Amino acid sequence: GLALSAAWARRPAETGAELRSEVPLPQAFSVPLPIPPVLAPVASTADGDRYELVQREVDAEILPGFATRLWTYDGVFPGPTIESRRGRHTTVLHRNELPVPTVVHLHGGRTPAASDGYPTDLVLPDGWNGHGGHSMADDRAAVANLQREYGFPLDQRAAMLWYHDHRMDFTAPAIWRGLAGIHFVRDDVEDALGLPAGDRELPLMIADRAFDADGQLAYPSVDPTLTGEHGVTEPYLAGVLGDVVLVNGAPWPVHEVDTGLYRLRILNGSNARHYELEALADDGRALPLVQIGSDQGLLAAPVRHRSVPIAPAERYDLLIDFGDLPVGAEVRLANRLGTGRTADVMQFRVVRAGERTPIPETLADDLPEWDRSAAAVVRDLAFRAGRMDDGRHGWLIDGLPFDPARPDVTARLGDIEVWRLVADVHHPIHLHLVGFRILSRGGAEPLPHDAGLKDTVALRPGESAEIITRFDGYRGRYLFHCHNAEHEDMGMMANLEIV
Ligand code: C2O
Ligand code: CU
Secondary structure, eight states: OOOOOSOEEOOOTTTOOEEOOOSOOOOTTOSBOOOOOBOOOSEEETTEEEEEEEEEEEEEOSSTTOOEEEEEETTBSSEEEEEEETTOEEEEEEEEOSSSOBOEEEETOOOOGGGSOOTTOOBOOTTOOSOOSSSHHHHHHSOOSSEEEEEEOOOSOSEEEEEEEOOTTTHHHHHHTTOEEEEEEEOHHHHTTTOOOGGGEEEEEEEEEOBOTTSOBOOOOOOHHHHGGGOSOHHHHHOOBOSEEEETTEESOEEEEESSEEEEEEEEOOSSOOEEEEEEETTSOEEOEEEEEETTEEEEEEEEESOEEEOTTOEEEEEEEOTTSOTTOEEEEEETTOOGGGGEEEEEEEEEOOOOOOOOSOOOSOOOOOOGGGOSEEEEEEEEEEEOTTSOEEEEETTBOOOTTSOOEEEOTTOEEEEEEEESSOEEEEESSOOBEEEEETTBOOOGGGOSOBSEEEEOTTOEEEEEEEOOSOOEEEEEEESSHHHHHTTOEEEEEEO
């Protein structure tokens, strides 16, 4: 089981309580930014690439001087980055050498249902005889062969996707322990723009964690004796927050840059923490963050921001220009929503002169535009806390917790639908299989950062939003859910059946 750190501070339920680390934490901006290794295919043919990954435990040095036990894809956290071309079939064989069942989901992938990582499609580890899914029957139904091959056609726009665990009821602790990695899709539209590439394109997975007195990851236990009716400890209820901000697995790292243009591919891989990112130079200026893409790839044209809000599972594709800064300048990537040390994310240090690259004025012209009048169905869906049948607290969709046996939304292949979503507290809502456009927020125009094709929409407290999509691609059983990972585990997930 996971160790319970007793030292969590009480905060309003909306934001959740933050676990407090019990070891000395490193100074900010002292650890170099790691870049996850790119996975090499084990085989390639004219139309596809095949990869193999082993899910296994390792002891990694996250905090200097401490060995932290992690669950990893191939021994590293974040997992190795996979690079795919649009339309080239990618096959990934996952072998499970962890002590628990796992499920792999490619977030943002247009994936046939059999490879989408349904939460009960378990990959069982050697000798597993415990409860892995909803019931023992699920365990028996799973292909108990220690490994599973996932197939991804990736016939979709260039985008930053990510793969992570999706086991029913246990997604949050599995991601917390390290089961997450980046998967890029590339295409010709993107190539034609000449965007910063190579070491000028930085994948940044931001995720908060907390550490116990032994330097192990702290995570609240789920123990009914601790809180009576809730059945879970309080930090768990609202979503788990840590007091250490990791970027690519390193605490508050530093990265050396030149005075050129950089492309930041940012993923919020946190279980529950929201950030609002800004880039503050040491002369007091905020550098513009030029958004060129969102969850599902490039925008039509760049959007300049002073800061960008990023909810769990969202991605931003940003350009940042260090060209007006002198060599020696420092730029802090800060979090306006943080307090104390969570107000820092990482630092860029300008160490040499670089080339000036212009920012393209237009980007992609292949964004789907769907018209509200074309919608075959308009649905209302409410994401709110409530009581489950047994009286325990749950995070519910239209009053119900997730049940793999209950069809929730049934959509017809090819149909355009409008979904009207409403939330009680912050809920980042994610749909599998399809990207969507945000039509409105709180009854008004979407916000500037809502541009482009999304797969996760961050609903703010009490807010409603309308999204529009077309259910094309594949028939089968998919999901939609809140991507606060603890909310998801506590029931805020539903079946999306495409027929
Ligand atoms: Cu990133 Cu269903 O998840
Ligand atoms: Cu939620």
